[in-house]
Amino acid sequence: MKRKTFLERAAAVPHIVWMILFIVAPLLFVIYFAFTDASGKFSFSNIVNLSNYGNIFLMSVLFAFLATVICLLLGYPLAFFMSRLKPSTQRAVVLLLMLPMWISLLIRTYSLLALLDNGGLLNSLLQALNLPTVKIVGTPGAVILGMVYDFLPYMVLPIYTTLSKLDIRLFEAAEDLGCNGVKTLFKVALPLSKSGIISGITMVFVPSISTFYISQKLGGGRFDLIGDTIERQFLMNNNKNVGAAISLVMMILILISVAVMNKFGDDDGGELIV
Amino acid sequence: MEQTKIIDLKNISKSYNGETVLNDINLYIRDKEFVTLLGPSGCGKTTTLRIIGGFETPDTGDIYFDGVKINDVPPYKRNVNTVFQRYALFPHLNVFENVAFGLRVAKVKEKEIVKRVKETLELVNLKGFERRSVATLSGGQQQRVAIARALVNNPKVLLLDEPLAALDLKLRKDMQNELKALHERTGITFIYVTHDQEEALSMSDTIVVMANGKIQQIGTPTDIYNEPKNAFVADFIGESNILDGVMTEDFLAKFAGHEFKCLDKGFEKNEPVDIVVRPEDIDIVKAEEGMLKGTVTSVTFKGVHWEIIVDIQNFKWMIQTTDYCALGSVIGLSIDPDAIHVMKKSEYSDMFGAYSSYSDEFDELSVADSQPAEEVKEE
Numbered sequence: 001m002k003r004k005t006f007l008e009r010a011a012a013v014p015h016i017v018w019m020i021l022f023i024v025a026p027l028l029f030v031i032y033f034a035f036t037d038a039s040g041k042f043s044f045s046n047i048v049n050l051s052n053y054g055n056i057f058l059m060s061v062l063f064a065f066l067a068t069v070i071c072l073l074l075g076y077p078l079a080f081f082m083s084r085l086k087p088s089t090q091r092a093v094v095l096l097l098m099l100p101m102w103i104s105l106l107i108r109t110y111s112l113l114a115l116l117d118n119g120g121l122l123n124s125l126l127q128a129l130n131l132p133t134v135k136i137v138g139t140p141g142a143v144i145l146g147m148v149y150d151f152l153p154y155m156v157l158p159i160y161t162t163l164s165k166l167d168i169r170l171f172e173a174a175e176d177l178g179c180n181g182v183k184t185l186f187k188v189a190l191p192l193s194k195s196g197i198i199s200g201i202t203m204v205f206v207p208s209i210s211t212f213y214i215s216q217k218l219g220g221g222r223f224d225l226i227g228d229t230i231e232r233q234f235l236m237n238n239n240k241n242v243g244a245a246i247s248l249v250m251m252i253l254i255l256i257s258v259a260v261m262n263k264f265g266d267d268d269g270g271e272l273i274v
Numbered sequence: 275m276e277q278t279k280i281i282d283l284k285n286i287s288k289s290y291n292g293e294t295v296l297n298d299i300n301l302y303i304r305d306k307e308f309v310t311l312l313g314p315s316g317c318g319k320t321t322t323l324r325i326i327g328g329f330e331t332p333d334t335g336d337i338y339f340d341g342v343k344i345n346d347v348p349p350y351k352r353n354v355n356t357v358f359q360r361y362a363l364f365p366h367l368n369v370f371e372n373v374a375f376g377l378r379v380a381k382v383k384e385k386e387i388v389k390r391v392k393e394t395l396e397l398v399n400l401k402g403f404e405r406r407s408v409a410t411l412s413g414g415q416q417q418r419v420a421i422a423r424a425l426v427n428n429p430k431v432l433l434l435d436e437p438l439a440a441l442d443l444k445l446r447k448d449m450q451n452e453l454k455a456l457h458e459r460t461g462i463t464f465i466y467v468t469h470d471q472e473e474a475l476s477m478s479d480t481i482v483v484m485a486n487g488k489i490q491q492i493g494t495p496t497d498i499y500n501e502p503k504n505a506f507v508a509d510f511i512g513e514s515n516i517l518d519g520v521m522t523e524d525f526l527a528k529f530a531g532h533e534f535k536c537l538d539k540g541f542e543k544n545e546p547v548d549i550v551v552r553p554e555d556i557d558i559v560k561a562e563e564g565m566l567k568g569t570v571t572s573v574t575f576k577g578v579h580w581e582i583i584v585d586i587q588n589f590k591w592m593i594q595t596t597d598y599c600a601l602g603s604v605i606g607l608s609i610d611p612d613a614i615h616v617m618k619k620s621e622y623s624d625m626f627g628a629y630s631s632y633s634d635e636f637d638e639l640s641v642a643d644s645q646p647a648e649e650v651k652e653e
Contacts, residue, residue, distance in 0.1 A: 177424075
């Protein structure tokens, strides 16, 4: 193997410093706090007491799971449809899909709140039409809607990328061998875009399970998800030890789920974002 | 022998973005026939095949399968199967599952699937490859899987789109023989697309020569070789010397400054024609005994024969002979009446000059094909 020149080594230094300061060090802090009590003594009590938060973990997983399933059901057909368009149209649709991603997630969530709030645009419109208003914000549906709205592009794009790289002749071959459109989708498109699906699921599930502002804003503060709990421990209860313990467990959960996903994707060596 | 028409194309035309790809194609294919669509790239042969497969719809014209119009029948309902260029095997399935694909879609019983896949893999010499991943196979093996995947469904017609183009020469020859044997054994109609004239000559019952979206000639390999209809066919199939000539009267053709006896008749008096003389049909004699006389300007050893270029009045004749002639020597040429083939003038008349070698002009023609609309309209 070619030896790296001094310049090549030097070029990596800023990044390595950055990683140590903002990724490795905070991780070590999290581990340190998770295994100490308020006075700084080593203790397992934080971890042991996590059982109190079991319901929160369960609800977070459930919400993230539902959001991921809905994203997949909405996103896959969209990605499939996009991959079959003319190249010029494809570029336009991809741009449309990416546009919202250039806006901060926080702002997008606030906009959604402005639309759906009790005094928001939707309800004002309904009132103006003399129709009964609907209460959306503060329901579980609103939280999941927020997750789907915020993270849908992360599902569509990897699937679309995988599908658009597939040889069109594979679809023709399936048709030639007796598949109609639906059978072609299930027998050829789905198995061959598995790596894209797994990337998409990972990229939607992970941010969904750790979000806090979506549940705070759209859930009207009624749903405590893991993210909210961690935030509260650090910022309000000033109990960084419990917060760190929850963070640590969540991180491990995410790592396990990503590892499981990778296992599925391994067969065809698909491109995975971890 | 009257065989039923399995496929009948009537007045098929097709254009993409205003560019004519197929111009009024009329062609029928008999049951159990091995038909080859032959022509340079861009001549419309693949489009014709895709229309039969159902992947393209003609702009005008009708297509009949066993007497039934199938213009609007989608590919999955047609009783034809395709062996695709570059195979298009399913990368997520192993060899067995690739071959079984069509049977599974048709919900054939598992027991029968196993039996038929096994038989078909044996037929294409891939016994024991069932569990292999298609990615680990060589080009020739992938080719066989693609053929098995199509054949296992017992189609009435098998469409083959340049199936051997990606293989090396030796393998290609072997596969040609195997395909021909498969055709005989299965009794399925084969429609084969290629730009390789030798492949077409050695495998087909019938060859359809195409150029610029039109059929130039339909015939048996010997017909196409010995009696080409125009300069394009003469040049594309085999090697030929194509000369300007005049039919002075029946059985008398004048070219290269000499009057030759020939076997052709039915032309008008003094009608300008194209003359084809195949390089292997020319006899070399002593200079003073020849009908024509010229200087040898090039001698190339080709293994089976010598390829000699003789300059006669600035026309370079190509001669294939087993007799060695020295470079620069003056020799005489003798041409028998049955070696001369007379063709009517066509739009291709002036495109092929002296000792047109297949490969050189094939390239030029492909380039010319990128703007074929003009020529097509002229007719």
